[in-house]
Amino acid sequence: MMPPGINKASEPAAESPTAALSPVYGILQNASLVDYPGQLAAVFFLTGCNFTCGFCHNAQLMGRADARGLPWAEVEQLSRRHRDNWVTGAVITGGEPTLHPGVFRLVEQLREWGFLRKLDTNGSRPEVLARLLPLVDYVAMDVKFAPADYPARTGFQNIAALTESIRLIQAQARNYEFRTTVIEAWHSPEHIHAIGAWVQGAQRHVLQAFIPREELPDPACRAMPETSAATLRAYAEILRGYVAQVDIRGEF
Ligand code: SF4
Numbered sequence: 001m002m003p004p005g006i007n008k009a010s011e012p013a014a015e016s017p018t019a020a021l022s023p024v025y026g027i028l029q030n031a032s033l034v035d036y037p038g039q040l041a042a043v044f045f046l047t048g049c050n051f052t053c054g055f056c057h058n059a060q061l062m063g064r065a066d067a068r069g070l071p072w073a074e075v076e077q078l079s080r081r082h083r084d085n086w087v088t089g090a091v092i093t094g095g096e097p098t099l100h101p102g103v104f105r106l107v108e109q110l111r112e113w114g115f116l117r118k119l120d121t122n123g124s125r126p127e128v129l130a131r132l133l134p135l136v137d138y139v140a141m142d143v144k145f146a147p148a149d150y151p152a153r154t155g156f157q158n159i160a161a162l163t164e165s166i167r168l169i170q171a172q173a174r175n176y177e178f179r180t181t182v183i184e185a186w187h188s189p190e191h192i193h194a195i196g197a198w199v200q201g202a203q204r205h206v207l208q209a210f211i212p213r214e215e216l217p218d219p220a221c222r223a224m225p226e227t228s229a230a231t232l233r234a235y236a237e238i239l240r241g242y243v244a245q246v247d248i249r250g251e252f
Contacts, residue, residue, distance in 0.1 A: 005029040006045070007070070007078055022069040023102030025095075027078050031087045034249070036118045036138065037177070039089030042082040044075075044110075046103065049096045050124055052155035053144070054218025055183060055210065058095060069102070072109075079113050090115035092136075097121065098128040107135045123165035124156055130168055139169050139176040143205075145186070146194030153186065166199055179206040179249075182227045182235055192235045196242030205243040207232050209250045 008026030028043040035041050045058070047067045070078075079090070090110045097103050098121055110117050118138040121129060133139065143166070144150070147159045156162075169176050178199050180187070199205060209227035216222045232248045239246045 007074070008045075020071050020073070022072045022075045023097075023100040023106055024069050024075050025067055027070070027075065031082060031085065032091065035091045035093070036089035036116070039116055039118075040087050041089035041091045041118070042079060042087050042115070043091045043093060044106065046092065046094045046097045046100050048099050049094055049122070050099060050156065051096070051122055052217075053153065055181070055216055055221040055224075057213065057216070058093075059215065059217045075106075076109070076113070079110065079115070083114055088116055089118060089138075091118045091120065093120040096124065098125040098132065103128075103132070104135070107132065111135070121165070122154075122156075123162045123169075124158065126161055126164040126168055129165050130172075133168065133172045137174050139173045140206075141165060141169055141176070141178050143178045143180055143195055143199055145180075146191045147198060148194075149186070149191065163198070166202075170199075170202060176202075177204040177206050178202055178243075179208060181208050181210050182232060183210040183221075183224060184227055184231055185224055187235070189235070189238060192238045196239050200242045202243045204245045204247065205239050206247050206249050207236055207239070208248070 006026040006028055023046050024044045025047040026045040031040045032043050033040060035043050092103065092106060097119060107117055117136040118140065119132055119136045120140050123141045145153050147162070150159060150162065151157050180195060209232060210224065211226050212222055212224050214222055236246045236248055
């Protein structure tokens with residue numbers, strides 16, 4: 001879910017000049033210790049997504065690709081306030097940030113304002129990712145499922161695009177991680193082997209627990225159990241056969 005404590009855009013004001021609006025729909029008011037490895041980070045949310053994951057924790061953002069963003073002046077003011085409070089990193093997340101043409105200006109502004117930049121992506125738009133990679137310091141790409149499971153679980157069919165994004169990141173990102181939220185009903189050891197083979201040779205893969213919430217889009221997902229620590233540890237061990245560093249993120 002889009003967390004509480006967000007400065008977000010109000011509903012459109014008719015007189016707002018569109019050019020003055022950023023692609024940022026909301027900024028986390030407090031800095032995050034968990035969204036950018038090694039950095040105290042400000043988190044910037046962009047709207048809209050080209051996946052339809054039933055387990056999406058940011059579902060409020062999925063169908064809002066046309067939502068107006070915050071004025072640039074407000075983004076700058078909130079960003080500078082973060083910088084004045086020792087925040088060194090900026091996380092650009094969604095939704096899917098690569099859907100927004102304005103993401104390029106955002107990355108450039110964040111650089112000017114003195115932030116290291118991290119991009120979160122679902123990997124669906126390698127042609128945009130290729131242009132963003134030289135401009136960001138860290139990329140986190142979700143590798144949600146084994147390739148064959150993507151269409152049914154996410155509504156996204158273009159597996160070749162995801163493979164291209166994985167290869168681009170491995171070859172060109174300054175620093176990166178792939179990450180998988182483990183859903184016990186949907187991820188078997190065989191699935192984890194398939195994910196490992198897909199990202200083979202990666203520098204880092206992060207596993208995180210699925211946590212059910214009332215507001216998840218798919219009612220079936222709301223009833224699924226939280227991932228156990230034992231499953232996460234077992235799956236991390238499998239991935240260590242494919243990836244240099246495997247971490248479990250969360251409270252275990
Ligand atoms: S890719 Fe991410 S933001 Fe998009 S629907 Fe799936 S979980 Fe939600």
